[in-house]
Amino acid sequence: MQFFKRTIPIAIALITGAWFAVQYYVPAGWSETSLTKASTWLKILAGFAFALGLYSLCHMHLLRIRRRVPGWGYSLLVYVGLLTALYFGMIGEVRKVFEIAVGPIDTSKGIAWLVFAGWHAFEPGGEGKGYVWLYDHVYNPAQATMFSILAFMIASAAYRTFRARTWEAAVLLVAAGLVMFGRVPLSGLVSDFFPSFADWIMANPQMAAKRGILLGVSLGSIATSLRIIFGIERAYLGGGD
């Protein structure tokens, strides 16, 4: 059993890992093809994995609703959102399936109109107007809003943490202050020094440190990759030494 649970996965990782490390150096057509194929496979796998995610999320909220835990009502909204998005998104496909099954359907009136046509009628590409509408008026605003909360967070973070507690903190503070000021269009009026100095910091010390990090990181990632390929690190297989 151990053989199936541990050895085979490690073997798979070893083979795929080793090959795709080497593949980079093999210009032959078949080698490039292998890369292209494998990458498509990963996408497909991710697609399957979505089923797991979907289950986890739905299961959790279903339990909440079932057990009437405080605030279970909110969980209903998850389903509302999910089903609406799915309906608007997949209606085109559903219709195709229908027509394959029961032949062409007249969507000019009645239920058929309500379900398949209507104001959310789907257009070529399978996406319905309703889908785009949902995207423009729920998804997109919500996303942009959450993102824009960063503006507040960055302000409060700056206020809370930019304090010259230690020398390091002071250096960070000064660098931040200079670059911030250099970025303000007004600083150009005070003196050209500020914008150009900000750029200098970005282009020299900033970049130097970044390169250092980058080099270190690349070594770290190479080492990790090797540990994975040679089965030394196997937490992703559920740890075990």
Added chain:
Amino acid sequence: MRGLSSHSRALGFGLGLGLGLGLALAPAARAAEPAPLPKPGWFKAFDTPNDAGQKISAEWAGAEDERVEAKYVLSISTRKTGPFAEAFRGPSTTSLKVEDTATFGPWTGGDAKAHHVAVSPLATYRTQTLAALALDDGPKANATATVAMLLRLPKRLQWLHLFGKETLDRARRTLADAKVKRVADLEAEGVQDVEKDLAAIILDRPFYVTLEVVEGERREPVGDVQEARARDNAFNWKKLNNFLAMLFFGGAVLGMIRRARSNPDMYLRRIGGLEAVDEALGRATEMGKPVLFAHGLETMANISTIAAVNVLGEVTKRVAKFDTKMICVNNDPVVFAVSQETVKEAYLHAGRPDAYNADDVIFVAAEQFSYVAAVSGIMMRQQPAANIYMGYFYAESLLLAETGASTGAIQIAGTDSYTQLPFFITTCDYTLMGEELYAASAYLSRNPMLLGSLKGQDIGKAALMAIVLVGTLLSTVGIEWVTKLIEVYT
């Protein structure tokens, strides 16, 4: 009002002027006294190195009085006797081999005057009839491949055409219009994968190459017809330095791991962020509050995520030991599944399989900002005593860390996404910077083999430092070869 469309008139005028000049200049160029054509000493053709067998290289010696007007013309054919199709035409002063690092990388050879051109039969034959391409004296395989292509069937089914009268008739019929059809025509008809099939035909088939010097009406052949086959190359020599680097780093890491097996106890500098993990867990246990673990957004194929999962394993073992509760929030389904497995096994490993609860590893949301919203919500409602962020983060880093800070949790972050490092550094209590993330699992597990790999990384870093310092020194005093070593060719 009419001024509105002035720009277009100005354009027209400019155009007219341009043409006028062109006409004026052309005769002047032709009036030059005919000088003797350049005569290259030798000319050879061979498979273009470092490629996927789709190109043929022609190389010839430089000649006296090469000039822009005199052009080199390469033609290729599938027959020794032609007909030949022009594949390249360029001024005799250009296409020097030493400049062609695109083909050879650093190995452009010593001869400073030699010329090199890699011609692509495929590109050439797009304009030729298919008959001209593959149906004459080539190996049978190629002929059938062409038939397959014309029948729009994949090559793996070629052999079918060797049977069955009906198919053969269709083949003959298609071959007939192959005499007139061109690749471009087929594509225009919407035939799929024409180029793929053509590639298969070109691979390993003999092509015949001629070189001519042309100036105005005069043209002179150079040497005699050369034969060459385009082959699938097994190694891209342009990437040799990359390969050696991999061997070196790999060797260092693996070697050190081996050594760590024999003498496990090695010095390891303190990493504050990781020392703090136990403290954080302890605090969580006292307060009877959960610990929150968040991966970044990246997929499971991303090394930082893999590192994060390794950390998750170690952290979970401790969580199990402390007998506190952990919530692991995910955004990528694969990462989610892997984390579930990891956590489960970690509990098992710590001898607390009972304590494992599948619902502690949650797939909170499928998309970046709904993930942020959900996780912030969890932070607010469950008030975790400690938040651990490990992996590759994007804009959500500050949102999570700042919300976490407002709930008064101890926050430990680790990421190699240096865009987000500044935010973690400022808002978290402890931050693992870049490489330290990869060291984390080793540091926590104290597994000698993993520690060994850290030593390996250090050797790598030492090497890099040496290269940077020595290299700069050498290049400053004018010795350039070091910089050549680290050139990246593709």
Added chain:
Amino acid sequence: MATLDVPEKKGAPSIGDILFYVVLFNLFLWGSLFAFLHEDGHDLRVNGVFNYEALGVLIATGVTLALYSFLYKDNPFFKAAENLYVGVGLGYELVLVWYSSIKPDLYKPLIRYAVRYELWQEGAIKGQPDFWLLIPLFLGLLLLSRFIPRLSWLSRWAFAFYVGFGAGASIPNVIASNVLQQLKYTLVPIPFDAGFLAAFNTVVILLGVVSVLLYFFFSIEHRGAVGIVSKVGVWFLMICFGASFGYTVMGRMALLVQRVDFLIHGWLRL
């Protein structure tokens, strides 16, 4: 049960909270009314049909305000918006996975030939099934084995493939782009003839790279000369982080400006 037993804050909300909710709600209410009533505001009907766009704008505004209300504190409005968003987000991703991954990469090249066999026979569907895709199909099914606890370990095979690919493919690409490429541009001659500043910059970069690298050393103690250099490294890191932070602020403000822009011009139509 992790996220099930959410410890809701019991007890009545404070006066401040109530005030906040009331203000928020009224802002939305009166704002929307205003948006519809004033002359160049939204119209209820556009050439005869109900104006779905306007409705959309209202919903968008509701979501926006609700999510912002989180800045005051966790509250019902936020919870509602949050859960709705999670749902829609998931649905959207699923549709995406279908259209941009499963359908073109698995269904069309493989499964279609099975389920639409007759069409294929009649030649209505051209081409041949790509049997290679049986492999990811198989691995995918292994992933789904997680639904059966006793067989869940099978999913590891799929993990192994996924992780193995990531680990392997990353090595050479990392070397090319992050090691060689970065080395190359660090490793330039110090241009003494190009004026003091140019030479100085080069030296700064050199020093920065080396000291930061040294800081990351794990297996040697940071004391003595090493300690000093790695200290310099720390300073470089701090400058780097400070600079990046400062550089970002402007951009983040842009996001908020755009949202406010929407509220004022898109919703209120001022």
Added chain:
Amino acid sequence: MRWLLDIDRRIIFLLVLVLIVLATVLQDRIEFPIVSSSPVDGVYDAIDGLPAGSPVLLSMDYDPASQAELEPMNRAVLRHLFRKDLRITGMTHWPRGLNFVEQVVQSTAREFDDLSVEVRTFDSKKAATDHLALVKTKPDEAAKVKAQLATVNIGRERAEAPIQYEPRLYTLLDEVEKGLAAEPFEQGGKHHVLTVVERKPTKEYGKDYCYLGVRLGAAILIINMGQSLFDAFPADKYGTPTRELAGQGKVLEGVSKLGDFKYLMVVAAGISAEQWIIYGSQKYGFPMGVGCTAVMAPDLYPYLNSKQITGILGGAKGAWEYEAKIRVPDKATSRVPAQTMAHVLVILLVIFCNVAYLMVGRSKPPGAR
């Protein structure tokens, strides 16, 4: 004094909000001088130097989340590309950006329609607005009023310096459908009503530009494209086979893989930009420029410094400078004031809290909040 240090975050939130709301309401009243920076010039010059008709790839790898920062620069770049009559191929890596980005491309292409307009000039605003109403209600009567004919191509006219009309005209005309009239606008003391009699697209889909839509795969997709564009994108977003788009006189003529593009412009949030550099321009070799969110910009400096990219447009400021360079002031230009003020606020906050901190003394433990 100490309370200043652990002041409630919500007060700061409030400050930021109020300030930005004010600035947005008053945005037209404020003007800022522009200091153009070399990274921006890098992109501008590279694009400006391309001969008309050269194929360029525009990868718009962002979604509505980054719209605020990236959409303005995306439009600015598109306007520049269209104006230079380059053959534009649009695409995105980000499924969530799919429709959104498409709309940006289409509306920008629309700006280049040749508009034949009837210009009717009135002495009073009243008369003008009345006529406008007439156009809405009784178009045929409105048509009787004497008018001058003119052709306007918003996309190009805007570019001319000095532009023929005040910018507002172009913004007004942009949205106007055939047969309708734009809001009257005043110039030289007169009030003009412009009625669009015809809209003739000059930028044709499939010929001057195309939109390939989205494919997943990030780096891998880029590698695929490097090998064969036709394999990576068998068809564009509307199902037209890319091979057809590569036909005679079509947008993709002579393009079969990444290397064939004369320039690649990446407008990207997240790491897409770096992936383009590492797996694209580095592997297959072509010049490229990057427009990115402010947060990404610092990380791209190494690539700029190493000449792997010709230039960077960093966040809203970059967009703002680019709009100035192509002389088409738009969103970025109108939003910069608000941003700047908020930005200054942050600086003041930092100074303020440090002053307070020094007065209180360094007694507070690190990480305290």
